Structure formats: structure tokens, C-alpha cells
Amino acid sequence: MNRTAAVCVAAALVSVAVPAVSATAAVTPRIDLKVLVVDDGGSAVDAVTSELRDTGVPYTTVALGSPGRPVIDAAFLADTVDGKPRAKYQGVVLPNEDPFGAGSAEMAALTAYEAAYGIRQVDAYTWAHPGVGLDYTDNGGYSGQLDGVQAALTDAGRAGPFGYLAGQVTFEDNSGLIPESYGYAGKPRPGYTSYVDMPVAGGGRASLVGEYTHDGRSELVVTFGYNRYQRQYRLLARGIVDWLTQGVHLGQSRNYLSVHVDDVFAPDARWNTELDCTPGDYDCAGGEGEGSTIRMTAADAQYAAQWQQARGFTLDMVYNAGAGEEWKAENGGTDAMAAQLVADRAKYRWINHTYTHPFLGCVQDVSVVPWKCATTANGTTQWMSRSEIAAQIRDNHNWAVGKGISVDRTELVTGEHSGLKTLPQQPVDNPNLAGALADNGVRWIASDNSREPQQRAVGNALTVPRHPMNVYYNTGTAAEMADEYNWIYTSAADGGSGICESNPASTCLPEPLDTATGYAEYIVPQEARTALRHVLANDPRPHYVHQSNLAEDRILYPVLDEILTTYQALFAASTPLVNPRQRDTGTEFTRRAAWDKALADGKVTAYRVGSTVTVKAPAGVSAPVTAPEGTRKQLTLGTGAWGTAYAGTRSAWTAPEFLQSAVTLKLPS
Secondary structure (H helix, E strand, C coil): CHHHHHHHHHHHHHHHHCHHHHHCCCCCCEEECCEEEEECCCHHHHHHHHHHHHHCCCEEEEECCCCCCCCCCHHHHEEEECCEEEECCCEEEECCCCCCCCCCHHHHHHHHHHHHHCCEEEECCCCCCHHHCECCCCCCCEEEECCCCEEEECHHHHHCCCCCECCEEECCCCCCCCCCCEEEEECECCCEEEEEEEECCCCCEEEEEEEEEECCEEEEEECECCCCCCHHHHHHHHHHHHHHCCCCEECCCCCECCEEEEEECCCEECCECCCCECCCCCCCCCCCCCCCEECCCHHHHHHHHHHHHHHCCCCEEEECHHHHHHHHHHCCCCCHHHHHHHHCHHHCEEEECCCCCCCCCECEECCCCCCEECECCCCCECECCHHHHHHHHHHHHHHHHHCCCCEEEEEECCHHHECECECCCECCCCCCHHHHHHHCCCCEEEEECCCCCCCCEECCEEEEEEEECCCCCCCCCHHHHHHHHHHHHCCHHHCCCCHHHHCCCCCCCCCCCCCCCHHHHHHHHHHHHHHHHHHCCCCCCCEEEEHHHHCCCCCHHHHHHHHHHHHHHHECCCCCCECCCHHHHHHHHHHHHHHHHHHHCCCCEEEEECCEEEEECCCCCCEEEEECCCCEEECCCCEEECCEEECCEEEEEECCCCCCCCEEEECCC
16 A cells, blocks of 8 residues: 555656656656765765765765755656756665655655656665565575675676676675675576676576666666775775766776886895894984995896786886986996886886985985984075075986986976975975976976875976885895885784784784795785776776886786786776876876865756756866767767767767857767
């Protein structure tokens, strides 16, 4: 009886709310390119919302727990614009299939709206039951912990919204001590199409993600819990949004990976396993003076080129030519390693890292630990001068040009990201830095993402945040790496520094790693997992390591191999890794910032009418748009091919053509 009453209410709402749609098939409604998110504060809705936000899809959130929230009714969902019925939202994200309670007017309004306009609904996390098109789990299904479960795409999932994946969707199992995932797998009933399923007892399979079509509506039903960081969700996030929006939405996403190798040509200091510090560093008690160093050999340079070719991946060589010249002068006047890298120069990308890698900020007073900025007698901070900074940039660039190395003068990585503010000692940028960057035409200067995750201006230049990898600059062997890792992440009682105990942002290892096996068995998988999390989150920030990691035991390669091999096993050929250079990452962040501001200011209008998509944004702001293969762009005369193929759709940053005030796309029929 309740179900019959709800259907009757829904039918009444349709007749009142959208008379133009029901009155005549000739009226094609306008559907705004925005998503409605009904938020219960749970991790599943948060995960879907983060995907919308991070890819540039506009959305409106209604927080269920907020006393002042708007009521979801026919007027909230639809109206009329220029005599044409308008659906204000192209998709609806709910915590589950009915978060308002049985028989609620709000759910009835949503049901009527979705049926009238063909709007899809995501049930972010629910359980397996007939109300979502599944049998209960005690009828050939499963409920319980999912850690390590080998789920997979069905044929329908592969042919539908998740076709960008290779097929496997393995649930994370990072710790045997902590349950990480829980869910329900049910057998499909009529009207339900399974997209992701898992094996169950008895040899069958049951669904974890699928589409339930009923009463003129479609719901994407997800029956496992997740958060925005877990790999199983990150793999499916793109497909969830594409399904919700029927493949047409604002925003775009890529899987990015770039790796900067700093200090090329320079030697790096070595970690001392007895002193638990790095001799030569100001804070290494007992290790005064120069210690042992790590530097690539010609054989290491040859291996780097061979590895790149075998893996189809390009490294960015971030070089210090002057430090290399100093090393050569101190070692007989020859440098086989540098000669090999220069001979292979066209195989890499190159980025200026200053000539001799000095600290470009304040003059450091290292007579105290930690160091502080040196001051004059009247207390004024002493800074490296503009001319000194400019010379470091200029001389390094000119050296590369003289060697026939193609280097973009607009890109720069300073040693230790110096010159930029360094908390707590140097709370502001070196005031001479911006001018020196302008003197050399630098537009993109690298910053440390762990300190400054957002892009910002430095004079006329912009920062490009980089992810540091836990493959340390002062280690050339796996044993050294594991030893230093133990020092940082082991409790004082277990012989470590205890930093992990005093730092609330850190955790301690349960026991020290075996230095003979700890790097390969623990650190490599963990670092690969962290990097892949960035890759799968539409994050174009480069990762950075050091030339020492390509020397001796060549400890970087196992991490990169695991990243690349895992990625290739997860994704179809239609979804390759994108390997941007620094300037391209900088440009991407600049575009995103302008787009996010335009959305926040309410200055974007975007909608679909039939097979035509119209996008209006402020002058000078490019819009990210995703649409199906075959989409064409309206030109001043005629139409032209539009977008770049990626993950089974086409997408691009796009702006109006000459004499146009809006972007107009023609979808395939």
C-alpha cells in the first residue's frame, strides 16, 4: 500500500511540476550541467563529492543534518527558463536509495523529477536488498569484510561506464590488524545490471556495483563502504561520475605521473648508519667535515636511458652543471657520467636546478641548531642578492644550451626549494627572488607540496608544487635507505629517533625493518601505493627524487617499476599515464584556479538541450568539458573535431571561438 501511494504521489508531482515535458514531446527540456549532492556526512558521499570537486564538476550540496537546509521539492529541482522547462541538476547523489525516510515528500519529489527528465541517481552506499534490485545476501550473496577481495568488472561494466579499466578491482588490504572495507554482495533481480561483482561461496558471483532500472528511473547502486583515498573507490570514481552525467559534464580528469630527478651532475651526501645523520650537514654531531658522497656513474647513466626505453616513460633531469664541473675538476678533469648523459640528452627532459645548488634564501647561520637567518648589526635579515640568484639561473641555462641540451628557460627548481619561504626560520620569500626570476624569464618555479600544496605567485612566476618521495637523497643502497627509515619511523625504545612518537602527523613502525629486506618488502610497496594514490586522484604534481637514487643499488627503479606495472594491470590502453612537464603542470593549476573561482562566483552557465551543449564562462576563462566520442565543436563556420580522447570519452579545456560568446558542442546522435 505504501509503495502504491508513493507512486501515485510521484505521478501527481510530475503532472504539476513539469507540464511542458508531459504535454508534448516536441518540447526538449534544458538540463543544467550541475549535480545535486544530498550529504549525510558519511565517507561515501564525501568520496563522490571529492571526485566532483577535484575534476571541476559543479555541484550543489544539501546537508541533511543542517537545520536551515532547503527543502527538496518540485520548485527546488525544476523551473522554466525562456519558456522552456529546465532541470536544474543533471544528476543526483544520495547517501542511499532513500535517505529521507519511508514515504517522504522529498524522495517523492526526487523520484518524479528523475523520471520526468531522465536524471540518474547514485546510491553512494547501501545494502543488498530487493529495494535496490538485489536479493538479500543470505540468498547466494555475501556480507562482511572485503579486504583483499578480487572483484572484477562484468561484461556490462566493461562495455559501459567502467570500460577504461582493465578488469580487476582489488580491494586494499594494507594491514592485517585493521579491517579496511565492509560490504554486501547480492544476486541481481530483474531490472538490475551488475557492473562489478565478486566470487561468493558455492562458485557463483554476486554484485557490488550495478545499475537498477525501475519506474522510469536509473540508480547506480554501490553496496560497499569506502572513503575518497581507497584504491577500489579511486578506480571506480571516474566511471561513477560518467554514469551519473551520462558522459556529458563540466570538468575533466587524467591520471598523471612525472618524476623529477634532482641534483643531476652533482654528488649527494651519504647517510651514516653509525652516526644516524649525514656528515657535512650542520646538525650532524660527530660528522663534521665532508663525508662520503653518492654520484651516478656512466653505467648508471646508460641504465637510465635503457630503463626509460623499456618502460616507455620519460624522466625529468633536474641538473646542476656547475656542481658537475667542480666534481670534474677535482677528479682528473674527466666525467664519463656527464658525457654519457649529454650524449643521451634527447632521451630526457631537462630542468634548470641552478649552477651550483646554493641556498637562495636568507644567509644561513649554522652555528646554531636548527639554523637561523643571519642578520646585520641592526637586526635586518641578510639575503642572497638578486644578481647572485640571477647568475645561478643564467649560468646553468647557458651551460645546457652550449651542450646542445634542450631546456625551457621558463622552468626552474631551486636547490631545496630555497628562495621560497622556509618555515619556521624564513617565513617570507627572499625579496630578491622574484626579480631574479624575471631577469631570466622564469614563469614556473617548483615548490615542496608537503609545505606549500597550492600554487601561488612569486612576482610574475607561479609555483608548481612537487610531491617528495620517501626515497631519500642521502641513500644509494637499499640497506642505507632502510636504516634511515628505521631512524625516522621507529620508537626510541626500539633504537629510533622517536620523532614518530612526538610528531602527531606520524606513526611508528611496530618494529624496525630488517635492513637487508626492509626496503624491498616494506618501503617499495608503500611508496608505490602512495604515488598511485596521487596518480588516481587527477593530481598532476610531479614527484621528486635525487640522482643518488639512480646510483649504486639504483633504489628508485623498484618503486617506479611497481607503480608502472600495477598501473598497466589496472587500466585499459585507452587510459594511458599522462607524463606532463613542469610548465604543463603549472598551466593546468592556473586553469583550475580560474575555473574554480568562476564556479564559486556563480559566473558559469552550462546546459544541455537535446544534443547541443552550451557553456558560458567569464572572458579569458577556459572551461573543462567531458563528452562522448564523436562530439564536435561549433566553429565560426561549420563544426570541427573537438577534445582529446581519454578513458573512452573526449575532454579538453575549451573556450569560445572567434566572434562567439559561448562554447557550443554538438553531441553525437
